[in-house]
Amino acid sequence: MNPIALPPTLPTGSEWTPQAIAEYDTAIGRIAEDYGLDCYPHLIEVISAEQMMDAYASIGMPVYYHHWSFGKHFLSTENRYKRGQMGLAYEIVINSNPCIAYLMDENTLPMQALVIAHAAYGHNSFFKGNHLFKQWTSADAIIDYLVFARNYIAQCEERHGIEAVERILDACHALLNVGVDRYKRSPKQSLEKETLRLKEREAYMQAQVNDLWRTLPSHPSAEVRREQSRFPEEPEENVLYFVEKNAPLLEPWQREVVRIVRKIGQYFHPQRQTQLMNEGWACFWHYTLLNTLYDQGGLSDGFMLEFLQSHTNVVYQPPYNSPHYSGVNPYALGFAMWRDIRRICEQPSAEDREWFPDIAGSDWRQTFDFAMRNFKDESFVAQFLSPRVMREFRFFSALDDDTRSHLQIDAIHDDQGYRTLRRQLAEQYNLGSREPNIQVWNVDLRGDRSLTLRHFAHQRQKLDAQYDTVLEHLAQLWGFGVRLEEQRPDGTINVIGEKKTDRRRNN
Amino acid sequence: MTVRIVDRRFDSKNKSSVNRSRFIRRFKGQIRKAVSDAIDQRGIRDVDNGEKIGIPGNDIAESQFAHGSGGRREIVSPGNDRFISGDQLERPPEGGQGTGSRANQSGAGLDDFVFTLTRDEFLDIFFDELALPNLIKQQLARTEQFRRVRAGYAQTGVPTNINLGRTMRGAAGRRIAIGGPYAGQLRALEQELDGLRQTLADDHPQVEQVRREIGKLRAKIDSLPFIDPFDLRYNNRVRVAQPSTQAVMFCLLDVSGSMDEGRKNIAKRFFMLLYLFLTRNYEHTEVVFIRHHTVATEVDEDDFFTSRESGGTVVSSALTLMLSIISQRYPSSLWNIYGAQASDGDNWTDDSPRCRELLASQLLPLCQYFAYIEITEGAPQNLWAEYQQLQSTHAGRFAMQHIATLADIYPVFRELFKRRA
Numbered sequence: 001m002n003p004i005a006l007p008p009t010l011p012t013g014s015e016w017t018p019q020a021i022a023e024y025d026t027a028i029g030r031i032a033e034d035y036g037l038d039c040y041p042h043l044i045e046v047i048s049a050e051q052m053m054d055a056y057a058s059i060g061m062p063v064y065y066h067h068w069s070f071g072k073h074f075l076s077t078e079n080r081y082k083r084g085q086m087g088l089a090y091e092i093v094i095n096s097n098p099c100i101a102y103l104m105d106e107n108t109l110p111m112q113a114l115v116i117a118h119a120a121y122g123h124n125s126f127f128k129g130n131h132l133f134k135q136w137t138s139a140d141a142i143i144d145y146l147v148f149a150r151n152y153i154a155q156c157e158e159r160h161g162i163e164a165v166e167r168i169l170d171a172c173h174a175l176l177n178v179g180v181d182r183y184k185r186s187p188k189q190s191l192e193k194e195t196l197r198l199k200e201r202e203a204y205m206q207a208q209v210n211d212l213w214r215t216l217p218s219h220p221s222a223e224v225r226r227e228q229s230r231f232p233e234e235p236e237e238n239v240l241y242f243v244e245k246n247a248p249l250l251e252p253w254q255r256e257v258v259r260i261v262r263k264i265g266q267y268f269h270p271q272r273q274t275q276l277m278n279e280g281w282a283c284f285w286h287y288t289l290l291n292t293l294y295d296q297g298g299l300s301d302g303f304m305l306e307f308l309q310s311h312t313n314v315v316y317q318p319p320y321n322s323p324h325y326s327g328v329n330p331y332a333l334g335f336a337m338w339r340d341i342r343r344i345c346e347q348p349s350a351e352d353r354e355w356f357p358d359i360a361g362s363d364w365r366q367t368f369d370f371a372m373r374n375f376k377d378e379s380f381v382a383q384f385l386s387p388r389v390m391r392e393f394r395f396f397s398a399l400d401d402d403t404r405s406h407l408q409i410d411a412i413h414d415d416q417g418y419r420t421l422r423r424q425l426a427e428q429y430n431l432g433s434r435e436p437n438i439q440v441w442n443v444d445l446r447g448d449r450s451l452t453l454r455h456f457a458h459q460r461q462k463l464d465a466q467y468d469t470v471l472e473h474l475a476q477l478w479g480f481g482v483r484l485e486e487q488r489p490d491g492t493i494n495v496i497g498e499k500k501t502d503r504r505r506n507n
Numbered sequence: 508m509t510v511r512i513v514d515r516r517f518d519s520k521n522k523s524s525v526n527r528s529r530f531i532r533r534f535k536g537q538i539r540k541a542v543s544d545a546i547d548q549r550g551i552r553d554v555d556n557g558e559k560i561g562i563p564g565n566d567i568a569e570s571q572f573a574h575g576s577g578g579r580r581e582i583v584s585p586g587n588d589r590f591i592s593g594d595q596l597e598r599p600p601e602g603g604q605g606t607g608s609r610a611n612q613s614g615a616g617l618d619d620f621v622f623t624l625t626r627d628e629f630l631d632i633f634f635d636e637l638a639l640p641n642l643i644k645q646q647l648a649r650t651e652q653f654r655r656v657r658a659g660y661a662q663t664g665v666p667t668n669i670n671l672g673r674t675m676r677g678a679a680g681r682r683i684a685i686g687g688p689y690a691g692q693l694r695a696l697e698q699e700l701d702g703l704r705q706t707l708a709d710d711h712p713q714v715e716q717v718r719r720e721i722g723k724l725r726a727k728i729d730s731l732p733f734i735d736p737f738d739l740r741y742n743n744r745v746r747v748a749q750p751s752t753q754a755v756m757f758c759l760l761d762v763s764g765s766m767d768e769g770r771k772n773i774a775k776r777f778f779m780l781l782y783l784f785l786t787r788n789y790e791h792t793e794v795v796f797i798r799h800h801t802v803a804t805e806v807d808e809d810d811f812f813t814s815r816e817s818g819g820t821v822v823s824s825a826l827t828l829m830l831s832i833i834s835q836r837y838p839s840s841l842w843n844i845y846g847a848q849a850s851d852g853d854n855w856t857d858d859s860p861r862c863r864e865l866l867a868s869q870l871l872p873l874c875q876y877f878a879y880i881e882i883t884e885g886a887p888q889n890l891w892a893e894y895q896q897l898q899s900t901h902a903g904r905f906a907m908q909h910i911a912t913l914a915d916i917y918p919v920f921r922e923l924f925k926r927r928a
Contacts, residue, residue, distance in 0.1 A: 018514070021510075022510055022512060042510065043510070043511050043513065044510055044513070045512075045515045046512065046514045046515060046516055051516070057526065066529060067526065067529065068529040068530040068532075068533040070526040071527040071531075072567060075530065075620075075622035075623075076621075078622070078623075079621060079622045079623060082623075166529075173569055174570055174571055177572060178572055317585050319585060319588065328583070328584070328585060393586070394585060394586050395584070395585055396583070396584060397581050397582065398581070398582050399581050399582075400579070400580050400582060400598075402576075402579070403579075406596060406597060407595070407597070409591065409594040409596070412587055412590055412591060414591075416592065417592060421583060424581045427581070428583055434574075435572070435574075436572050438572050457578070458578075459578050459579040460577070460578035460579055461575070461579070461580065462574070462577050463572060463574065464572075464575035465575060466568065466573065469570035470570050470572055
C-alpha cells in the first residue's frame with residue numbers, strides 16, 4: 001500500500017533525447033516543489049564540448065566582450081582537455097532570470113538528470129534565495145547588461161582602435177579584485193537605462209573631474225590645510241570605482257569601459273563569496289531530489305548506480321598528503337555540512353544540543369531556508385560547522401610563521417581544538433583576508449597629482465611581486481604617478497612601489 | 508508545464524576564434540620567438556604541420572594584487588593521520604604537496620603556457636612580414652598559360668554546355684510574347700461565341716463563322732514551337748591568361764670535404780625553410796638538388812642530404828649545371844627561378860672570379876632571386892669576396908648572408924626575405 005501515486009517510470013538507458021530530458025525535468029521539478037524549493041523558471045541549453053570550452057573562457061557567460069585573455073583561457077582549456085588532463089564540467093549555470101543551465105551533449109541520460117537536479121534546481125534556488133545574490137546582482141538584467149557591454153566595447157574598438165580599448169581592458173582586469181564594493185549596494189543595471197543615461201553620465205563625469213583640478217588662488221592657510229586634508233577623505237576600497245570617477249585624464253568612453261568591467265566584476269563577487277555554500281547546497285539537493293525520486297519508484301537501479309558513482313567522485317575529499325590534494329573541496333565540505341545540518345535537525349545528539357541549541361530538533365526545511373538565505377561561506381562555516389563534520393574530515397590546523405623554523409600544529413579535531421579550527425577555517429573563506437587589503441589612500445591634489453594606495457598588511461603577509469605590473473596598469477589609467485605603500489601591523493609605513501608617469505607632458 | 512530545451516550544439520562554432528586571434532596578435536613577438544625556437548629543435552620537414560608552442564608564462568600572466576609567501580598564516584587541512592596539538596614539523600619543500608592552500612595563495616605556478624597553433628596560424632607567424640623579392644617578373648610580359656573562367660551565357664556552343672534553365676526560360680518567354688496577342692483574341696472570340704449561343708441556334712452561320720475563327724487561332728497557337736534553336740543558351744567560358752605561378756628552386760650544396768655534418772645540417776634546414784616559403788607563394792613548386800665538389804651532379808633529395816664526399820671544390824661546376832638544367836627544362840618565361848647556394852666558401856682561388864662572372868652574365872638575368880649563404884665560423888672565404896661585388900651590381904636579385912650556428916638560420920632567412928618597402 002503506497003498512498004502516493006507512483007510516477008510513471010522514467011526513461012532508462014544511457015542515450016538522452018530531448019523528450020527524456022523533459023520527462024526527467026518534470027519529475028524532478030515535482031519533487032523540488034514538494035520540498036518547497038523556490039526557483040527561477042529555467043531554460044535548458046544543450047551544448048557541445050567545444051562550446052563548453054567557449055563558455056569556460058568567458059566565465060560561463062553567454063555573451064561577453066572580446067579580449068585576448070579569454071582566448072588564452074580557451075587555448076589552455078582546449079590544450080588540457082585534448083591531452084586528457086582534465087574533464088570538462090558537466091554543467092554551467094547562469095544566475096539570470098530565467099536561469100540558464102547548460103548541459104553537455106556528451107553526458108549520459110543519468111548525468112543529464114543529475115545536472116538538472118544540481119543546476120536547474122539546486123543552484124537556481126540558491127541564486128534566487130541567498131541575500132548576497134539578491135542584494136548584489138540583478139538576475140533580470142544581467143544578460144541585457146552583457147549585451148550592452150559587448151556592443152559598447154565593440155563600438156569603442158571601431159572608433160578608437162582595438163589597441164586603445166585593449167590597454168584599458170588590460171588595466172581594468174588587473175584591478176578587478178580591488179574593483180568591487182564589499183559593503184555598498186550597487187544600483188541596478190538595465191539595458192535601456194544604461195543606454196539612455198550613457199551620454200548624460202559621460203558629460204557629467206567629465207565636468208566633475210575637471211572641477212577637481214580647478215586652480216585656486218593660493219592663500220596662506222592653504223599650506224596648513226594641505227597637511228590635514230586628504231582626498232578622498234575616507235580611504236576608498238574600490239580602486240576601479242575611484243579611478244572611474246576621479247581619474248583626471250580618462251576620456252568619457254574610457255570611463256565607461258572601466259565602469260563596464262567593474263559592474264561585471266561586481267556581478268561575480270557573490271559567487272566567490274558563496275562557493276562552498278552554493279556547491280554544497282546544489283550537491284545536497286541533487287542527492288536528495290534523486291534519492292526521493294528513487295524511493296518513489298521513478299528511477300531504475302542502474303540509474304542510481306551511475307548517479308552515485310558520479311556523486312561520490314564529486315564530493316570526495318583527498319587527504320592533505322594525497323597527490324590529488326588541492327585544498328578543501330568545496331563540494332565535499334559543503335555537501336557534508338548541509339547533510340549534517342539536516343541530521344542535527346532530525347536526529348540531534350547530546351553534542352549537537354550543546355553546540356547548536358537553536359537548531360537541534362527544529363524543522364530542517366526552515367533551518368535550511370534560514371541558513372541558505374542569510375549567510376556567506378565565512379559566516380556559514382563559523383555558524384554551522386559541527387564537531388562531527390570536523391571529525392569526519394579529520395581537520396587539523398598548522399601555523400606557518402616565517403619567523404620560525406618549524407610549522408606548528410595549532411589544533412586538531414578534539415575538544416580543545418574545535419573552536420579554533422572552526423574560527424580558522426571560517427577565516428580561510430573570508431575574502432577580506434584571503435585577498436590583500438588595498439585602498440586608495442590619497443591623491444596629491446596640489447602637487448604632482450599622484451595617487452597613493454595603501455596595503456594594510458595582515459599578519460605580516462607581503463604582496464606578491466606582481467604588484468609592480470598592476471601598478472603600471474593603474475598608472476596607465478590614472479595618467480599621473482602612482483605609489484603603493486605598505487602599512488605594517490606596528491604602524492610603520494614604507495613605500496614599496498612607485499610608477500612615475502605624466503601622460504599630460506608626454507602628449 | 509514542460510521545460511524549454513534549446514539545442515545549441517549546431518550554433519556557430521568558433522565563438523572564441525576572435526579571442527583566440529586577439530591572443531595571438533597580442534603576443535606575436537613571444538610566439539614568433541617560440542616558433543623560431545621550435546624550428547631549431549625539430550626536423551624542419553614537420554614544420555608544415557601545426558605546431559605546439561610554449562611561451563613563457565610570465566609574459567602573459569594577468570597580474571593582480573595577491574598575497575605572496577611569508578608572514579604568518581594558519582592553514583586548515585583535512586585528513587589528519589598523525590598530528591596532535593603542539594607538534595612541530597619541518598616545512599614541506601616549496602612546490603611539494605604542502606599543508607594547506609599555500610600553493611593557491613602564492614599565485615599559480617608560472618610554467619610555460621603551451622598551446623597548439625593551427626597549421627595556418629603557424630605558417631602565418633613563421634613567414635610574417637616576409638615577401639619574395641621580384642615576384643612580378645615577366646608574369647605580365649609573357650603568359651603562356653590559360654585558365655577557363657565562366658563569363659555569362661552565349662547563343663552558340665557545344666551541346667554539353669547547354670544551360671537548361673536559361674534555355675527554358677527563354678523559350679517560355681518567347682511563347683508568351685508571340686502567343687500573347689493570339690490568346691487575347693481567342694478569349695474575345697470565345698466570349699462572343701458564348702454570347703451568340705444564348706440567342707442563336709447552334710448551327711447558325713454566324714456561330715459557325717466564329718467557331719472557324721477560333722479553330723484557326725488555336726492552330727496558330729499550337730504551331731508555336733515549344734523550343735526553338737533561337738532559345739538555346741550555352742554556358743560561356745573564356746580563356747583568361749594565367750600568370751605563370753610556378754617556381755623552381757635550385758638548391759646548390761657544397762659537399763666537399765670541408766663541409767661537415769653540422770654545416771650540411773644547417774644548409775638543409777635553410778633549404779627546407781626556403782621550400783616551405785615558396786610553396787606558400789606559388790601553386791606549384793619544383794626543387795632541383797645539385798650537389799658538387801669538383802664536379803656537380805643532380806641528385807634526389809635523400810642523396811642530397813645524406814651522402815658525403817670529399818675532395819676539392821669547384822663551385823662553378825654547380826652553376827654551369829644549373830644553367831644547363833634551366834635551358835633544358837625550365838624556360839625562364841614559364842618558371843620563376845630561385846637559386847639558393849650553401850657553401851663554406853672555400854673554393855679554388857681561380858674558380859671564384861669565374862663563379863661571379865657566370866652569375867652576373869648568365870644566371871642572374873634568368874633568376875628572380877639568388878641567395879648565397881656562407882656557413883663558416885671563421886672569417887669569410889674567397890668566394891665571399893667575389894660575391895660581394897655582385898651585391899652592389901645586382902642589388903635586388905642577389906643577396907648573401909653569413910651563418911655560423913643553427914640559431915642563425917631563422918634570423919638570416921628573415922633578413923634575406925624581409926619585405927622591402
